[in-house]
Amino acid sequence: MATAETANQTLHEEMVQFGVRARSASYGLRSLSCAVKNAALLEVAKRLRASRDVLQAANEKDLEGGRAKGLSPAMLDRLALTEKRINAMAEGLEQVAALPDPVGEIVGQTVRPNGLRIAQIRQPLGVVGIIYESRPNVTADAAGLCLKSGNACILRGGSEAIHSNVAIARIFEEGASAAGVPEHAVQIIATTDRNAVGEMLKLDRHIDVIVPRGGKSLIARIYDESRIPVVAHLDGVCHTYVHYDADLEMATAVCVNAKLQRPGVCNAMETMLVHRDIAALFLPGVSRVLVEGGCELRGCGRTREYIDCAAATEEDWVTEYLDKILSIKVVDSLDDAILHINEYGSHHSDAIVTTGYDAAERFLNDVDSATVYVNASTRFTDGFQFGLGAEIGISTSKLHCRGPMALRELTSLKYIIRGSGQILE
Numbered sequence: 001m002a003t004a005e006t007a008n009q010t011l012h013e014e015m016v017q018f019g020v021r022a023r024s025a026s027y028g029l030r031s032l033s034c035a036v037k038n039a040a041l042l043e044v045a046k047r048l049r050a051s052r053d054v055l056q057a058a059n060e061k062d063l064e065g066g067r068a069k070g071l072s073p074a075m076l077d078r079l080a081l082t083e084k085r086i087n088a089m090a091e092g093l094e095q096v097a098a099l100p101d102p103v104g105e106i107v108g109q110t111v112r113p114n115g116l117r118i119a120q121i122r123q124p125l126g127v128v129g130i131i132y133e134s135r136p137n138v139t140a141d142a143a144g145l146c147l148k149s150g151n152a153c154i155l156r157g158g159s160e161a162i163h164s165n166v167a168i169a170r171i172f173e174e175g176a177s178a179a180g181v182p183e184h185a186v187q188i189i190a191t192t193d194r195n196a197v198g199e200m201l202k203l204d205r206h207i208d209v210i211v212p213r214g215g216k217s218l219i220a221r222i223y224d225e226s227r228i229p230v231v232a233h234l235d236g237v238c239h240t241y242v243h244y245d246a247d248l249e250m251a252t253a254v255c256v257n258a259k260l261q262r263p264g265v266c267n268a269m270e271t272m273l274v275h276r277d278i279a280a281l282f283l284p285g286v287s288r289v290l291v292e293g294g295c296e297l298r299g300c301g302r303t304r305e306y307i308d309c310a311a312a313t314e315e316d317w318v319t320e321y322l323d324k325i326l327s328i329k330v331v332d333s334l335d336d337a338i339l340h341i342n343e344y345g346s347h348h349s350d351a352i353v354t355t356g357y358d359a360a361e362r363f364l365n366d367v368d369s370a371t372v373y374v375n376a377s378t379r380f381t382d383g384f385q386f387g388l389g390a391e392i393g394i395s396t397s398k399l400h401c402r403g404p405m406a407l408r409e410l411t412s413l414k415y416i417i418r419g420s421g422q423i424l425e
Contacts, residue, residue, distance in 0.1 A: 008195065011191075011193060011195055011196060011199055012199050012202075015189075015196065015199040015200055015202075015203060016203065016206070018154050018187055018189065018200075018203075018206075019127070019154070019203040019205070019206025019207060020206060021183075021184035021187065022127045022152040022153070022154050022184060022185075022187060022206060022207070023126070023127055023152070023206050024182075024184065025152040025182045025183065025184040025185040026124065026126045026127050026150075026151065026152040026185075028182035028185075029124065029147070029150045029151065029152055029181070029182060029185055030103075030123075030124060030150055032150065032180075032181065032182070034101040034103075036179060036180045036181065037097075037101070037147055037148050037150075037181070038097040038098075038148075039179045039180070040147060040175065040176040040178075040179035040180070040181045041093045041094070041096055041097040041144055041147065041148060042093070042094060042097050043175040043176070043178060043179045044093055044140070044144070044171065044172050044175035044176060045089075045090040045091075045093040045094050045097075046090075046175075047171050047174070047175045048086060048089055048090045048093075048140065048168070048171055049086065049087065049090050051167075051171055052083060052086050054167060054171075055081055055086055055164065055167050055168065055171075056081055056083075056086075058163040058164050058166070058167040059079075059080065059081035059136065059163065059164045059167075061163040062079055062136075062160060062161050062162065062163050062164050063076060063079060063080060065160065066079055066160055069160070071160065072264075072323065074263055074264030074322055074323045074324075075134060075160075075264065075322075077262070077264055078134040078135050078264050078265070079134050079135070079136070079160060079161055079164075081136055081137070081164055085137055088137065088384070089137050089140040089141070089168075090140075091384075092137075092140065092141055092144065092383075092384055092390035093140060093144045093390070095384065095387075095390070096144050096145060096148050096390060096407070097148070099148070099388070099407060101148065101407075102122045102149060102407045102408045102410075102411050103122055103123065103124060103149060103150045103411065104121055104122065104123075105121060105122040106119055106120070106121050107119075107120040107121065107122060107413060108120050114422050115419065115420055115422060116417055116418070116419050116422055117417070117418040117419075118415060118416070118417050119415070119416045119417075119418075120413045120414070120415055120416070121413070121414055121416055122408070122411040122412070122413060122414075123150075123411060123412055123413070123414045124149055124150035124151045124410070124411060124412075125149075125151050125208045125209055125410055125411065125412055126151060126152070126208040127151065127152045127153070127154065127206060127207045127208050128142075128146050128151045128152070128153045128154075128207070128208065128209055128210075128211060128392070128410065129153070129154045129156070129200055129203070129207040129209070129210045129211070129228065130142045130146075130153060130154070130155050130156070130210075130211050130212075130213070130392065130393075131156045131197060131200070131210065131211075131212045131213070131214070131218070131222060132155075132156070132157055132158065132212065132213035132214055133157070133158035133160070133161075133213065133214030133215060133218060134158055134160060134161060134214070135161070135213075136157065136161045136164035136165050136168060138157070138213055139155055139157060139164075139165045139168040139169055139172070139188070140168050140172060140390075141383070141390035141391060141392065142155060142211070142392045143155065143169070143172045143186045144172075144390060145383075145390055145391070145392050145406055145407060145410060146185075146186070146392070146410060147176060147181065147185060147186065148407055149407045149410035149411055150411075151410055152184065152185050152186070152187075153185070153186055153187070154187050154188075154189065154200065154207065155169060155186070155187065155188040155189065156188070156189040156196060156197060156200060157188070158214065159192035162190070162192055165188060166188060166190050169186065169187075169188035170188075172186050173186050173187075197221075197222070197225075198225060201222065201225045201226040201227060201228060202227055203227075203228065204227040204228050207228050208228070208229070209228065209229050209230070209231055210222060210226050210228045210229070210230045210231070210232075211230075211231050211232065211392050211393045211405065212230065212232045212393070213232075213393050216234050216235045216320065219232050219233070219234050219235075220234065231393065231395050231397055231400060231401065231405060231409075232393065232395065232396075232397070233266070233346060233347075233348055233370075233393075233394055233395060233396035233397075234346060234396075235266070235320040235346045235348075236265075236266030236267055236268070236270070236320055236346055236348040236349065236394075237270050237271065237317075237318060237319070237320050237344065237345050237346040237348065238258070238266075238267060238268065238269050238270055238271075238345070238346075238348055238349045238350060238351075238378045239269065239270070239271045239272070239273055239337075239340075239341050239345055239350045239351070239378075240254060240255050240258050240269050240272050240273070240350070240351045240352075240353065240377075240378065241272075241273040241274075241275075241331075241334075241337040241341070241350070241351070241352045241353070241363070242255070242272070242273065242274045242275060242278065242282060242352075242353045243275050243334060243337075243352060243353060243354035243356065243359050244275040244276075244277040244278050245354055245355045245356050245359070246275075246278065246282075246353040246354050246355065247353070247355060248278070248281065248282050248285070250353060250375060251282065251286070251353040252282075252285060252286045252289060254351065254353055254375065254376065254377050255269065255272055255286055255290075255353075256286070256289050256290060256293065257377040257379060258351065258377040258378045258379055259272075259290065259293075259295060259324075259326050260290070260293045260294075260295060260324065261377070261379050262379065263295075263321070263322065263323055263324050264322045264323065265322070265379075266320070266322075266348060266394065267348065267349045267378050267379055267380075267381040267382065267394070268322070268378070268379065269326070269351075269377075269378055270319065270320055270321055270325075270326065270327065271316075271317060271326070271327045271328070271329065271340075271344070271345075272286075272326060272327070272328045272329075273328075273329050273330075273331050273337045273340060273341075274303075274328065274329070274330050274331070275330075275331060275332075275333070275334075275337075276302070276330050276331065276332055279302065279303070279306055279330045280306055283303065283306040283307050283328070283330075284306060284307055287307040287309070287328075290326060293324070294324050295324045295325065295326055296310070296324060296325045296326070297309035297310065297325075297326055297328060298310045298311065298312040298313075298316050298325065298326070298327045298328070299311070299312055299327070299328040299329070300312050300328065300329045300330060302329075302330035303328045303329065303330050306330075307328075309328070312327045312328070312329070317329070317340070317344040318344050320346070334359055334362060334363065337352075337363075338362070338363065338366045338367055341367050341369070342366075342367065342368050345369065346396060347368055347369045347370060347396045348369060348370055348371070348381070348394065348396055349369060349370065349371045349372075349373070349378040349381040350367050350369045350371075350372055350373070350378065351372070351373035351374070351375075351376060351377065351378050352373070352374055352375075353374075353375055354374065354375070360374040360375075369396075370394065370395065370396050370402045370403040371403050371404075381394060381403070381404065382404060383404040383405075383406045386404055386406075388404055388406035388407065390406065391404040391405055391406050392405045392406065392409075392410065393405045395409070400412075
């Protein structure tokens with residue numbers, strides 16, 4: 001017992017030091033020029049490309065471990081660092097470097113009758129803690145966005161990607177330091193001890209916000225244990241609704257892409273809703289393409305009148321499969337589709353396929369989700385795809401930010417008041 005207590009105390013002290021170092025670095029980052037931050041991002045991007053072999057060797061250790069643990073193909077796909085994904089990490093940093101610096105942006109200003117000049121400007125949050133699973137590209141994306149927005153960050157990736165994450169973080173730290181970024185602006189917690197997460201969530205004196213990315217159980221734990229404000233989404237139960245007037249060729253392409261282009265991510269479609277008037281015409285064709293792509297289908301009673309598939313249960317409507325599994329429901333109207341999405345969805349990303357202006361506008365207005373689409377795949381919910389460079393996460397919260405969380409969402413507003421001797425009488 002004494003040994004366990006000693007180990008826990010040591011871990012606590014180590015985590016406090018992470019926080020102390022990050023807070024100190026955050027003060028230096030506030031005054032860092034945009035030119036220095038951009039130079040650092042470009043230097044890291046260059047080093048990532050040059051270190052492809054090192055990164056893939058580290059990643060192979062993680063993949064071997066994942067296969068030994070019996071991770072699903074979808075999870076192994078999330079874990080893999082291909083040449084394309086390494087290049088995408090570098091491109092993401094370059095895109096962030098090309099974006100305007102949000103720090104110091106004047107959001108609004110006014111002059112009061114007494115002469116006080118009041119302005120709101122964007123300022124860094126301070127220290128951002130990121131807790132994530134599987135996808136090692138998050139290490140570069142999160143660090144890059146935090147650096148450009150003037151925030152220090154503490155990264156804690158999942159044990160399944162430990163070698164990849166540490167390799168990426170070291171390249172980032174070295175490249176940023178060479179460009180003049182303060183020491184400890186980016187730190188990674190290299191231990192796989194699960195208790196490190198709990199200790200990190202206690203650092204409310206040192207960390208300003210926690211951004212988790214991972215499975216529902218991880219994010220639920222963080223919500224339950226954190227003393228620090230959390231910006232996150234619990235899951236991604238995303239829908240595509242095919243309206244009665246949809247172009248069926250377009251609808252097939254959009255739905256297949258939303259489900260199968262990369263099924264193991266949070267913006268993949270998990271439920272397809274189909275208007276009753278076109279179910280007989282649309283479902284046989286789209287289901288054939290989905291099944292040929294290896295997708296398992298689960299349908300409501302009316303769906304099973306048109307295609308051969310397993311029966312969907314009530315649980316299926318709220319399940320984030322993150323796999324080649326799709327639930328399908330035939331609905332009577334646009335109203336029913338919107339009602340289903342708002343009741344069973346996770347307020348993440350939802351789409352309608354329609355040729356009608358009124359239906360599209362109703363859907364955009366009434367679906368209560370962070371991102372809502374007309375005639376496009378939900379797979380576009382991504383900071384890089386939105387031109388934000390990358391993202392630190394996707395928020396389904398309604399406070400502070402909603403949707404892909406990028407540069408502006410990593411700042412808060414400060415009031416700046418200039419006077420000439422005014423006093424309150």
